[in-house]
Each structure stands twice: as structure tokens, then as C-alpha cells.
Amino acid sequence: MRVSLFITCYNDTLFPETGKAVVRVLERLGHTVEFPSGQTCCGQMHWNTGYQAEALPLVARFVEQFRNAEAVVVPSSSCVAMMRDHYPKMAAELKDERLMAEVEALLPRVFEFSEFLTKRLGLEDVGAYYPHRVTYHASCHGLRNLELGDGPMRLLRAVRGIELVPLEGLEQCCGFGGTFAVKNADVSSAMLAEKTTAVLNTDAEACTACDNSCLMHIQGGLHRQRTGVKTVHLAEILAGDEVGR
Amino acid sequence: MSGVLDPRTSPPFPIVAKTMLGDSQLRKNVRHATDVIQTKRARVVGEMPDWQALREAGRQIRSHTMENLDFYLEELERNCTRAGGVVHWARDAEEARQIVVALVKESGSDEVIKIKSMTTEEIHLNPALEAAGIHPYETDLAELIIQLGEDWPSHIVVPALHKNRQQIREIFQKKMNLPELGERPQDLADAARMFLREKFLRVKTGLSGANFLIAETGGVCIIESEGNGRMCLTLPETLITVAGIDKVLPRYQDLEVVLQLVPRSATGERMNPYNSIWTGVNAKDGPRNFHVVLMDNARTEILADEEARQTLNCVRCGACQNACPVYRQTGGHAYGSVYAGPIGAILTPQLQEMHHAQSLPYASSLCGACYEVCPVKINIPEVLIHLRNKVVEQKGVSAEALAMKMMGMVFMSERRFRAAQRMGRMAEVPLVRKDGQGVGWIGWLPGMLGGWTQVRDLQEMPKETFRDWWEKRGKDGK
Numbered sequence: 031m032r033v034s035l036f037i038t039c040y041n042d043t044l045f046p047e048t049g050k051a052v053v054r055v056l057e058r059l060g061h062t063v064e065f066p067s068g069q070t071c072c073g074q075m076h077w078n079t080g081y082q083a084e085a086l087p088l089v090a091r092f093v094e095q096f097r098n099a100e101a102v103v104v105p106s107s108s109c110v111a112m113m114r115d116h117y118p119k120m121a122a123e124l125k126d127e128r129l130m131a132e133v134e135a136l137l138p139r140v141f142e143f144s145e146f147l148t149k150r151l152g153l154e155d156v157g158a159y160y161p162h163r164v165t166y167h168a169s170c171h172g173l174r175n176l177e178l179g180d181g182p183m184r185l186l187r188a189v190r191g192i193e194l195v196p197l198e199g200l201e202q203c204c205g206f207g208g209t210f211a212v213k214n215a216d217v218s219s220a221m222l223a224e225k226t227t228a229v230l231n232t233d234a235e236a237c238t239a240c241d242n243s244c245l246m247h248i249q250g251g252l253h254r255q256r257t258g259v260k261t262v263h264l265a266e267i268l269a270g271d272e273v274g275r
Numbered sequence: 276m277s278g279v280l281d282p283r284t285s286p287p288f289p290i291v292a293k294t295m296l297g298d299s300q301l302r303k304n305v306r307h308a309t310d311v312i313q314t315k316r317a318r319v320v321g322e323m324p325d326w327q328a329l330r331e332a333g334r335q336i337r338s339h340t341m342e343n344l345d346f347y348l349e350e351l352e353r354n355c356t357r358a359g360g361v362v363h364w365a366r367d368a369e370e371a372r373q374i375v376v377a378l379v380k381e382s383g384s385d386e387v388i389k390i391k392s393m394t395t396e397e398i399h400l401n402p403a404l405e406a407a408g409i410h411p412y413e414t415d416l417a418e419l420i421i422q423l424g425e426d427w428p429s430h431i432v433v434p435a436l437h438k439n440r441q442q443i444r445e446i447f448q449k450k451m452n453l454p455e456l457g458e459r460p461q462d463l464a465d466a467a468r469m470f471l472r473e474k475f476l477r478v479k480t481g482l483s484g485a486n487f488l489i490a491e492t493g494g495v496c497i498i499e500s501e502g503n504g505r506m507c508l509t510l511p512e513t514l515i516t517v518a519g520i521d522k523v524l525p526r527y528q529d530l531e532v533v534l535q536l537v538p539r540s541a542t543g544e545r546m547n548p549y550n551s552i553w554t555g556v557n558a559k560d561g562p563r564n565f566h567v568v569l570m571d572n573a574r575t576e577i578l579a580d581e582e583a584r585q586t587l588n589c590v591r592c593g594a595c596q597n598a599c600p601v602y603r604q605t606g607g608h609a610y611g612s613v614y615a616g617p618i619g620a621i622l623t624p625q626l627q628e629m630h631h632a633q634s635l636p637y638a639s640s641l642c643g644a645c646y647e648v649c650p651v652k653i654n655i656p657e658v659l660i661h662l663r664n665k666v667v668e669q670k671g672v673s674a675e676a677l678a679m680k681m682m683g684m685v686f687m688s689e690r691r692f693r694a695a696q697r698m699g700r701m702a703e704v705p706l707v708r709k710d711g712q713g714v715g716w717i718g719w720l721p722g723m724l725g726g727w728t729q730v731r732d733l734q735e736m737p738k739e740t741f742r743d744w745w746e747k748r749g750k751d752g753k
Contacts (some may be wrong), residue, residue, distance in 0.1 A: 039686065042741045043696050044734075049741035065745050071686040076679060078641060080663030084683030092685065115657075170642035203600045207640025214638060215726030217291045220604040221640070222730065250731030253716060 031062045034099035036092075036140075039071035045242045052105050052143055053101035056157055058271070066095040074112040077120075087223065087246055089120045093132045101150060102136070105143040105241045105265050107172030113140055126163035142172065143265055144240050145226045148181040148271035154188045160270040164262075165234040167225070169241040170203050182264055183238055191265060195232040199224065218247075226251045228257060236260045238267055248262045280427045281399070282627045286511045287634035292609040303435050305429075305606040308436040309597040315543025316594065316648075320531055323539070332532045333651040337588035340523055341578060347490040347523045348569065354493025358555025365570040369397035374568050375400060375409045375482070375515055382513035382564065384409075384480040390497065390504035391415035392484025393431055393591060394517050394570065396613040397626070400482075402700060411482065412474045414503040416467055423450040429607030432541045432593035437606045471503060481511035481562065485518035485592070487533065488567070491526045494554035495567065498537065498547040505551050512554075514562035520569050523585040533590060535648035541592035577625045582661045586621050593618075595645035595655060601638055610635065617645035621658045629665055636662035668673025675723065693742070700736050707735045 033056050037049045053063050073088035092113070096102050104110050114137060121130040147153045166186060172178045186194055205211065205221025212218075225248055229237045237252075237259065239245050245261040250257045285291065295301060320326055340347055352362045363378075365371035375395075379387055387404065389395070389411050401422075404411045413422040417435040421428055424446040428434030435443070440458065447466050448456050456466055483504065487496040495516050497504050508514060524530065530552075538544040556565045577586055596602045596616030607615030611632060612623040620635045636659050639645075645655040667676065685695045707715040715735030720728045727733065 037741050039692070043699065044736060046737050046739060046741035046744055050744060059296075061428055065742070067742065067746075070689060073686070074496050075452070076683060078660055079677075079679065080636075080665075080667035081679045081683065082664045082667075084679055090685055097484065106620070149685075155400055170644075174647055201641035203640050203644070205600065205640060205727045207642065210637065210640045212726035213634075213729075214292065214601070215729050216289065216296055217601055217604050217638075218640070218726075219730040220296055221600050241636050246733075247731065248728070250696040253732040253734075254718075254730055 032100045032142055033061045033146075035063055035064050035065050035074075036069055036094055036096065036102050036104045037065070037110070038109045039240055040109075041105060044246065045263065046078060047104050047267050048242055048263040051263065052064060052103065054269040055147075055158075056103070056266060059151070059153070061157060069095045071273065072109040072112050073120075075208055077112065077116060082123075086120055087247055088118050089124070089133065090126070090129055092117075093129060093136060096140075097132055097263065099136075099137060099139060101146065102140040103146045105142055105240070105263060106242065107142050107169050107176055107178065108148060109245060110140060110142040110145075111171035111175035113137060136155065140177055142240060143185075144172075144182045144185055146267075147185060154168050154184045155186070156185065156268050157165055158188070158268045158270050159190040159272045160267045162229075162235045163193040163195060163233065164236050164238055164267065165195045165197045165232040166200075166264075167197055167204065167237055167239040167244060169239050169244045172240045173201060176237040178240065185268060186238070186262070189270075191216075192267070195234050197232060197237075198228045204244045204247055206241070206244050211247060216226045219251075222247060222251045226255065226257075230257060236261050236262045238264050240264050280396075280608065280611060280613050282612045282623050282635075284633040285632070288609055288611070288638040289634060291611060292367060292605045295605040295609045298606075300439070302441045302604065302607050304405075304437050307439075308433060309603050312543055312597050314541060316597070317543075319539045319545055321533075321544050322545075329532060329536055330652050331398045333536045333590070336524065336529050336532055337651045340525055341521070341584055343525075344520065344523065344578060347525050348520055350525075351488055351492040351493060352525055353493065355555065356493070359557075360493065360567055361557045361640070363568045364571070365568055367572050368570075371517060371570045372400055375517060376403060376409065378513070378515050378566050378568075379404065379409050379480055379482075379521075380407070381753065382480040384478065384513070386412065386472050386478045387472075387480045387515075388412050388414050388478045388480045388507045388511065389418070389599070390481070390483045390499070390507040391418045391434070391460055392517060393428075393613050394484050394519050395482065396428060397519075397675060398570070398572065400517070412471075412478065414471050414474070414501070414507055416464070416501055416503065416561070416667060419467060419471070420446060423447070425538050428613055430593055430596055431614065431616075431618070433592050447746065463625075463660045468494075471506075475503075475506045475510055478553040479512045479669050481507040481514045483507055483514065483516045485522050486537070486721075487530065488518055488523045488569075489530070489552070490523055490526050492554055494527070495553050496530065496550070496552045498551075499549045500533065500542065500547060502542075502549050505549050506566040506634060506740055508551055508553055509561050511562055513564040513566075515566045515568065517568045517570060519574055520571055521568050521574050521589075533708050537590050537592050540594040540648065540650040564653070573626045573628055576628060580603070582670075583621070583625060583658050585653050586625060586658055587619075588653050589618050590623065590651055591618075592650055594648040594650065595653075598644040598648045599639070600642060600644065601640065610638070617651075617655045621655055624662055624666075629662070629669060633669075636666055693740075696736075696740050702739075703736060
């Protein structure tokens with residue numbers, strides 16, 4: 031299949047390893063990856079913070095970049111949730127009927143990365159090897175908006191050498207919430223403290239998730255506490271193989 | 276806790292939240308209580324094979340009512356009057372207070388027994404009654420604790436949820452003059468019962484809220500756990516019910532749906548122990564004078580806002596509060612209003628016409644747990660975002676707005692985006708410190724971003740963006 035990658039502004043800038051891992055997994059599975067270079071941001075930060083005027087034009091920009099895609103893969107559950115939950119309404123708000131139709135036609139072809147593997151390709155075992163003790167955090171948008179269910183866990187269970195440990199309070203928000211982490215820093219910190227305690231209680235070497243924004247938050251807390259526990263995007267675990275990098 | 280929970284005077288959410296986060300006893304109490312309720316709720320909701328269908332039925336009933344509110348309110352007034360009740364209309368809190376005070380005076384009493392009503396808390400009725408020389412006695416156990424403790428409610432359903440048993444015992448010992456009071460729940464319940472019984476039998480005027488108003492019959496419905504409410508509804512000679520106009524249900528049969536949804540969501544019970552419905556007056560039984568004060572207080576403005584209208588569908592079960600990770604950290608007082616938690620974060624700013632409580636729409640990580648548990652499927656995150664947009668538009672120019680505008684422009688061009696990425700890498704250089712493994716971390720950020728580095732580090736930006744890597748990869752012919 032010809033897979034178009036929407037890397038997200040966040041991953042492009044801060045977590046390029048995640049994008050490389052997505053490419054590695056998809057190519058290993060025999061797919062062709064393309065990267066429309068005009069892509070930037072889905073508009074989530076603006077939209078969720080109340081800056082609708084700034085977010086609206088990004089809908090047309092996204093459609094322009096991906097209208098001809100066979101499938102769009104996004105390694106971020108919150109960005110996919112942004113598109114699915116809000117793009118149709120945003121296009122309607124712009125009173126652009128052509129855009130509304132294009133959004134409607136494109137969205138069924140947009141997938142979060144783990145969702146693409148499990149739901150679109152029907153895969154669980156992607157031939158990965160990752161000999162570490164790992165715990166999984168279910169990001170809120172993946173859990174509630176995308177209803178990923180146990181899809182990411184099924185992918186992880188099929189990884190050779192991995193030791194999976196359950197995370198207590200799996201469904202609790204880590205406290206990131208985009209600009210919430212800055213606007214309500216104290217509450218966000220209190221929520222984070224619960225999450226990092228739960229992670230540390232698992233004795234895992236790494237905490238994984240389908241969203242680097244949650245992971246950056248958790249990683250920030252774990253590093254401040256000098257714990258040595260790492261965070262790693264699910265794609266990077268699935269990209270690991272016995273041949274090595 | 277000092278001062279009335281009043282959005283007009285309360286400091287912004289992050290400020291009060293910070294104080295609350297320092298109260299470890301309160302946080303322990305809130306955590307424990309919400310955990311217990313959530314566990315019970317999950318169990319009884321899990322028993323229902325048609326829970327999602329029930330939620331959808333609840334949503335449809337409530338949405339339909341809001342879309343035809345004028346019709347059902349008129350029907351309610353007609354039927355209530357026919358049954359012997361008197362309907363009063365109050366445009367705002369001030370009018371509602373005046374009407375109630377006048378009615379109580381007319382009843383010839385300088386005392387009232389009250390059954391828990393968040394609506395009367397919303398309009399600060401108790402201070403108004405006291406100013407008029409009328410003493411209100413709260414009879415809901417939790418509200419009694421709040422009243423005697425000179426405290427403020429912190430939860431819609433469990434107003435004293437932030438207090439534990441020992442704290443309650445101390446309040447009762449002091450205020451009921453019971454130095455020998457035991458510490459079993461039974462002892463506390465007995466003390467409250469003795470204290471209240473005397474009021475029930477003596478006070479001739481009752482004041483209630485309403486869980487639902489039934490247009491078809493003109494009836495009023497209250498659901499509760501203790502039976503104290505029923506005493507207030509049946510013993511006095513005069514009963515005054517204060518309700519927001521959003522409390523209407525079209526038909527009697529609609530109770531079939533909401534009376535399954537609410538108790539399960541609110542307290543994890545299959546049914547409330549006491550479900551009271553009263554309609555007008557009856558010569559042989561109950562109050563001889565019955566008044567309903569129907570209060571707007573900004574509700575028609577909420578109704579006019581198509582995107583936020585669903586706020587009025589709320590049936591006040593408090594499930595969103597128990598599920599909210601923000602509420603669970605801070606408790607209710609941080610919200611500066613009687614309506615706390617996610618529903619408070621959307622309801623309060625709208626009741627205040629957005630002039631006050633501007634920080635409340637941001638008191639959420641948008642995790643969606645509130646939407647997931649709401650028995651009438653109010654999409655609270657969606658309304659929060661809508662209100663955030665209103666806040667931004669009202670605020671106009673600010674440092675944040677300028678930064679957001681610039682970022683918006685950056686995202687409209689690949690060239691500008693790449694330039695911004697390069698600039699970010701340069702700007703962070705003076706802030707980066709290498710750790711033992713040679714990895715760069717930022718432990719301090721200036722200005723607004725400083726909130727991040729309060730308890731979190733930030734890894735330095737990688738030297739190469741994904742798109743740079745992708746382009747190079749193409750050139751290498753890989």
C-alpha cells in the first residue's frame with residue numbers, strides 16, 4: 031500500500047525518532063511511505079486553547095496535502111482525535127461545501143499508527159523484538175476519542191522479548207492537556223505525580239504510549255526525579271528487530 | 276475556607292487550586308470519597324445491559340425539552356396552577372431572592388426548613404433570608420454539616436465530601452453541644468436526627484429545590500437518600516420550591532428514564548431510597564400553600580447559544596466531578612462556585628455571562644472522562660473549547676494571543692515552519708544543560724512556559740528534524 035505519513039509538528043520537531051520508526055515498521059511490512067512536504071500542524075493546540083481563527087485554515091492545508099492519499103498514518107492519537115472530532119465542524123464553520131465534502135471523504139482514510147496496523151491491516155505481530163520491561167499508558171484521546179481499546183496492547187504482546195507490566199490507573203489522564211500543563215501548572219503537576227508514581231511502581235525500564243505529548247510530560251517528570259526510567263513511543267518498540275538498527 | 280462561593284469575587288481557578296493542593300487532608304478525603312462512589316457507580320452501571328441506550332434516551336429527552344422549553348414551561352405553569360400551586364417567575368437571582376423572602380414573610384414564619392438545593396446556593400439565598408431576619412435550617416445531612424461548620428458545599432450531590440467522619444464529629448460536638456458524642460456513623464446520624472426532628476415538628480415553612488419539574492402534571496420531583504427532604508415537603512404548612520427553568524421534563528413517563536440514570540450515576544445506587552413527587556395542594560394532607568419559583572438567571576442566554584445549549588441538559592448527578600482528574604486533585608472550592616468540577620467549569624461562566632470565572636473553561640485537561648460518564652451525554656470537552664474561544668475573543672490582544680497568532684502564521688507555510696524550528700534550536704542553547712549521559716535537558720524556562728519546568732524537565736531539541744532526515748534519506752537514494 032502507498033501510505034502517506036502525517037508526522038505532526040510536534041513529532042517532526044521534537045521526536046523525529048518516532049517518525050523514523052513508523053517508516054521502518056511500514057517499510058518492513060512491505061508498504062511504500064510518502065511524506066508530503068508541505069504539511070505542518072493539525073491545529074490542535076490553537077483549537078483546544080480557544081484560538082479558532084488560527085486553527086481553521088489548517089483544515090484546508092491538511093486536505094490539500096493529503097487529498098490523494100490511499101491512507102494517512104499519524105503517530106499521535108490526539109492529533110487524529112482533533113481531526114475526527116473537529117474537522118467536519120470546522121469545515122462547516124468555514125461555510126466551504128467543497129472542503130466539507132473533501133474532509134468527509136478523507137477522514138475515513140486517516141489512521142492513528144497502532145490503529146492502522148490493527149484495524150486497517152488486521153495485524154498484531156509486526157515482527158518486532160524489544161527485550162525490555164515495559165508498561166503502557168493509554169492516552170486519553172486514544173482511549174476515549176479513538177476507542178483504540180486493547181489494540182496497542184495486542185501489538186505489544188506480540189513483540190518478542192518484551193516483558194509487559196500493567197500500569198495502575200491506566201485510564202487516568204497524565205495531566206498534560208496541551209496548554210493546560212502551563213495554564214494550570216500546579217494541578218497538572220499533581221496529576222503527573224500520580225502517573226509517575228504508578229510508572230515507578232511497575233519497575234519498568236520504559237513507559238510507552240501512542241502519543242508523544244503525554245510521553246514528553248511523563249518523561250519530564252521522571253527525569254526531574256532522576257529515576258532513569260525512559261519513555262518511548264509505541265512505534266519505536268515495534269520498529270525494534272533482531273537485526274538491529 | 277472563607278467567603279461565599281461566588282464567581283464574582285473568587286480568584287482565578289489556578290490560584291485557589293494551588294491553595295487546595297496544599298491541603299493534604301482535604302485531598303485525601305476527596306480522593307477517598309470519589310473512589311468509593313466511582314467503584315459503586317461502575318458496578319451498578321455494569322449491571323445494565325442497555326446503559327448506552329438509556330444514556331441516549333436521556334440525551335434525547337433533555338435535548339428535546341431544551342429545544343421546546345417555552346412550550347413545556349407554559350404547560351407546567353398551567354398544570355401546576357390547576358393543581359392549586361402558585362407559579363412565580365424570576366428573571367435573575369435578585370428577583371428570586373425577593374420573591375422567596377416575601378413568600379416566607381407572608382407565611383408568618385421567621386424560620387424555614389430547607390432540603391438541599393443547589394439552586395438556592397447558586398443565588399445565595401441563605402444570606403438573603405438571614406438578612407431579612409429569617410433563619411434557614413438545612414436538613415440534608417451533608418448540608419447540615421456545611422451549615423454548622425460554616426463551610427461551603429464542594430460537590431453537587433455530596434456537598435460535604437471534603438470532610439471526613441472525625442471532622443464531622445468535631446463540628447457536631449461543638450455546634451450541637453454534645454461533648455460525649457461517639458464516633459460511629461450511627462452516632463453521628465442519631466445526633467443529626469435528634470437535632471433535626473425538633474425543627475421538622477416546629478417550623479411551619481419549607482423550602483426546597485427540585486430535581487425535576489413535570490410539565491404534563493405540574494408536579495415537582497425530588498430524589499434523595501435520607502428522607503429528610505420528604506419531611507420538608509410534607510410537614511410544613513407552606514412549601515416554596517425554587518427551581519431553574521432547565522429542570523423541566525415533558526412527561527411523567529420521562530421519569531422512567533431519568534430515575535434510572537441519575538441514582539446510578541450520582542451515588543452508585545440502583546434507585547434513590549426516597550423519590551418524592553408532589554403536585555399542587557391537597558386539603559387533607561401536606562402543605563396548604565404551595566409556590567414554585569421558576570428562575571431564569573441567565574439560562575435563556577445559554578439556551579440561545581447553540582453550541583453550549585447542551586449545558587442545560589445537566590441532571591446534576593455529579594458523576595463528571597467524581598471522574599474528573601482535576602476535581603479529584605483540588606476538590607470543589609477551587610471552582611469558586613457551587614457548581615464544581617467539569618459541569619461547573621462550563622455552567623458557571625455561562626451563568627455569569629462570561630464576565631467572571633474566565634479561568635474555569637481552562638480548568639480541564641480535556642481528558643474526556645466527564646463526557647464518558649455523563650448520563651445524558653453532555654459533551655463537556657466540546658463546550659469547554661467553545662467557551663475558551665469566547666474567552667479568547669473577549670480578551671483581545673495579549674501576549675498569549677500574539678504568540679498564538681504568530682504560531683498560526685508559522686503553520687501556514689512550510690518555509691516559515693522550518694525557520695521556526697531552526698530558531699527554536701538556537702533559542703534554547705543557553706538553557707540546555709548536559710546530563711551524565713551527554714543528553715541535553717532544560718530545567719528552567721522563562722515567562723509563561725515556566726509552568727512547565729516547575730516539576731518537569733524538557734529534553735533539548737534534536738539536531739535534525741524528521742523532515743530533514745527524510746530529505747537526506749531521499750538524496751542518499753535509500
